[in-house]
Amino acid sequence: MCAIALRCAICAAFTLLFSLACVPGLAQDNTPPSRNTPSNTSEIDSAPSPQIQTDTNDGVVSGTLLDDGEDVVQGARVDLIDPPTHATKSVQSGSDGQFAFHNVAAGPYILSVHATGMAPYTSPQFTVQTGQVMIVPPIHMTISAGVTSVTVSGDPVTLSKEQVQIAVQQRIGGVIPNFYSSYDWNAPPMLTKQKYVLSIRSILDP
Numbered sequence: 063m064c065a066i067a068l069r070c071a072i073c074a075a076f077t078l079l080f081s082l083a084c085v086p087g088l089a090q091d092n093t094p095p096s097r098n099t100p101s102n103t104s105e106i107d108s109a110p111s112p113q114i115q116t117d118t119n120d121g122v123v124s125g126t127l128l129d130d131g132e133d134v135v136q137g138a139r140v141d142l143i144d145p146p147t148h149a150t151k152s153v154q155s156g157s158d159g160q161f162a163f164h165n166v167a168a169g170p171y172i173l174s175v176h177a178t179g180m181a182p183y184t185s186p187q188f189t190v191q192t193g194q195v196m197i198v199p200p201i202h203m204t205i206s207a208g209v210t211s212v213t214v215s216g217d218p219v220t221l222s223k224e225q226v227q228i229a230v231q232q233r234i235g236g237v238i239p240n241f242y243s244s245y246d247w248n249a250p251p252m253l254t255k256q257k258y259v260l261s262i263r264s265i266l267d268p
Contacts, residue, residue: 121166121190125198127159127175134159135203138177145170145187168192173201181206 123142127135140161142151146169155161155177173185180203190196 120193121168122162122164122195123166123171123173123190123198124160124162124196125173126200127155127161127177128200128202129180130202130204135177135180138175138180138203141174141176142166143172143174145172166190168194173198175201175203177203179206180204 127138127140129135134155134157136155136157136159138155138161140153140155142153142163143149151163151166153161153163168189168191170187170189172187173183175183183201183203185198185201188196188198
């Protein structure tokens, strides 16, 4: 009896195993993922964020141009010069004498100003920091020193008549006539008629 019961138990076990092998999906590995295995979500969350590049050319340099009388100087050319590279930006001063340079990169600079009738101006070197808004002190322009000449012109006939009147009154020692000498280096030339009149006057003059 025991042998029959053992055989029945073995047959039942084989039948159960055979049934489990034939049913799809029951033999799959349902082992939960290990805690050490990163999922897609954790990989995205732990990825380094991209660095945001800030614009370093965001500085501003501005100022005002004044003359000796504290009046504004408009229409002047203002140059912002980078000494190491000699790169230059140029603007004109407005009706209020003000100027401004935008998008200025950090570094050393000098200002050069040229205005009509004014002496050129060059500032000392200064440094602009990243993102700095710099307002330079008022720049005072001086009047350019130059030579001024005045030329007086007139009618040649009228000028020569006046020269004859001056010559007629000339006397050496206050007595002897001296009609043909002129002490003016720019004396106008006498006309032919005036020369005849002056020669007759030299004969008749006592």
